[in-house]
Amino acid sequence: MLRFGILSTAKIGRELVVPAIQDAENCVVTAIASRDLAKARAMADRFSVPHAFGSYEEMLASDTIDAVYIPLPTSQHAEWTIKAADAGKHVLCEKPIALKASEIDALIAARDRNKVVVSEAYMVTYAPVWRKVRELLKEGAIGKLRHVQGAFTYFNRDPGNMRNIPALGGGGLPDIGVYPTITTRFATGKEPIRVQASTERDPEFGTDIYSSVRADFGDFELSFYVSTQLAARQVMVFHGDKGFIEVKSPFNADRYGAEELELTNQNHSQSQLFRFQDSRQYKLEAEAFARAAAGAVEEVVPLESSVRNQQLIDAIYRASDKDGWETV
Numbered sequence: 001m002l003r004f005g006i007l008s009t010a011k012i013g014r015e016l017v018v019p020a021i022q023d024a025e026n027c028v029v030t031a032i033a034s035r036d037l038a039k040a041r042a043m044a045d046r047f048s049v050p051h052a053f054g055s056y057e058e059m060l061a062s063d064t065i066d067a068v069y070i071p072l073p074t075s076q077h078a079e080w081t082i083k084a085a086d087a088g089k090h091v092l093c094e095k096p097i098a099l100k101a102s103e104i105d106a107l108i109a110a111r112d113r114n115k116v117v118v119s120e121a122y123m124v125t126y127a128p129v130w131r132k133v134r135e136l137l138k139e140g141a142i143g144k145l146r147h148v149q150g151a152f153t154y155f156n157r158d159p160g161n162m163r164n165i166p167a168l169g170g171g172g173l174p175d176i177g178v179y180p181t182i183t184t185r186f187a188t189g190k191e192p193i194r195v196q197a198s199t200e201r202d203p204e205f206g207t208d209i210y211s212s213v214r215a216d217f218g219d220f221e222l223s224f225y226v227s228t229q230l231a232a233r234q235v236m237v238f239h240g241d242k243g244f245i246e247v248k249s250p251f252n253a254d255r256y257g258a259e260e261l262e263l264t265n266q267n268h269s270q271s272q273l274f275r276f277q278d279s280r281q282y283k284l285e286a287e288a289f290a291r292a293a294a295g296a297v298e299e300v301v302p303l304e305s306s307v308r309n310q311q312l313i314d315a316i317y318r319a320s321d322k323d324g325w326e327t328v
Contacts, residue, residue: 002290005031005065005089007056007080009043012094013071017121018047020282021069027290033059056080060087067293069121070094073162074169078103081118085110090117090293092286095182096174097303101310108303117293119300124179124251125186126288127281129259132274133187133238136245141263143242145188150180150224150236152251157202163228164205171207172228173199173313179251180224181215181312183236185305190217192312192328199320202229213316216325232256242266253279 004021006013006029021029029049034040037054044052053059060068060083067090070080078098084091085107097120098104111118124130137145154176162168163175185191192215200210209229215222234257236250243265253259259279264271292298312328319326 002027002090002293003030003064003066004028004092004286005033005051005053005059005062005068006043007033007059007068007070007084008072009034009039010071013069014043014046016282017069017071017286018043020280021286022047023280023283024286024290026294027067027286031059031062031065056083060084060089066090067092067117067289074099074174075167077169078107081107082110085114085116085118088114088116090289092119092121092289094121095178096120096169096310096313097306098310099169099174101307101314104303104307104310108307111303117289117300118303119289119292120303120306121285122178122182122186122301123281123285124183125299125301126284127253127259128276128279128284129247129250129253129261129274130183130186132276133183133245133247133261134189136263137187137238140242142238142240142244143266145220145238145240147220147239148180148184148188148222148224148237149239150184150222150250151226152176152179152224152234153227153230154232155230156228159205164202164207166206170205171209172226173208173211173316175228176251177211177213177224177226177313177316178309180213180222180226180236182301182305182309183250184217184222185309187238188217188220190219191308192217192222192315194325194327195312195315195319196325197316197319199317208317208320211316211320215312215328 031051033053040052068084070093236247249257
């Protein structure tokens with residue numbers, strides 16, 4: 001059993017990841033750390049976790065854990081990933097693992113010198129629905145892929161929320177823009193060449209609240225929009241010359257609808273609906289990570305893929321400040 005320590009009492013850990021780890025077959029949460037010991041103890045008691053620490057450093061120095069899950073504010077991801085790796089712990093870090101692609105070089109160095117597994121927590125890459133999309137594309141179910149279209153939006157104007165605080169790494173692209181990009185890259189195995197984009201920022205917060213993006217992958221295009229101030233919506237569509245695949249609730253199926261995809265042929269005379277009941281993508285993520293940490297050959301998100309995904313996000317920001325194409 002891989003023993004996880006949770007670095008902070010953040011909401012995503014409390015509500016999604018810690019329950020998933022506790023439900024997994026090959027890992028368990030054995031420690032919670034917070035800068036407030038009372039908060040750490042309260043969360044530890046809630047999940048029957050045996051150890052609570054009043055500092056992150058104290059937990060990293062402990063022999064009660066083998067790995068760390070990091071759900072801290074985005075601006076702290078790179079710093080604590082390196083500290084955890086240097087403490088000899090495997091690291092599963094929430095996305096985005098860094099705010100610039102260049103920052104990930106130091107994470108790769110920390111991973112390699114400590115011989116630990118470090119992975120960005122893109123739970124979607126473990127979801128059966130996305131494995132099915134990749135399979136259908138590979139077998140040519142929609143013919144030649146020409147266009148991918150996506151959207152991911154929600155409404156949040158809470159000034160105290162980290163998503164609206166630039167110093168904490170807030171903004172729509174770091175928070176949700178990474179999902180259309182990672183899933184397109186995962187499903188197709190292709191990388192973007194150049195990008196066009198426009199981005200709007202909130203005049204009060206200073207964070208990016210809306211982006212419209214067109215990315216050239218050579219054989220096909222990806223177009224998507226994301227927003228932190230629009231009605232909630234998620235969709236991804238892969239359109240080929242012989243049909244199309246629509247992923248109905250591609251990123252947070254439990255909150256945005258059923259986890260399913262529909263494959264429709266060229267003239268709409270036939271369609272197939274694939275449903276994935278309670279696939280528990282966070283549980284699958286934890287189990288795959290634990291197998292990789294144990295030395296098994298396992299498909300987890302490597303830092304080299306994180307670099308490429310962040311390079312696209314970086315290019316979107318640059319493209320938003322100019323007319324025309326920006327090289328990824």
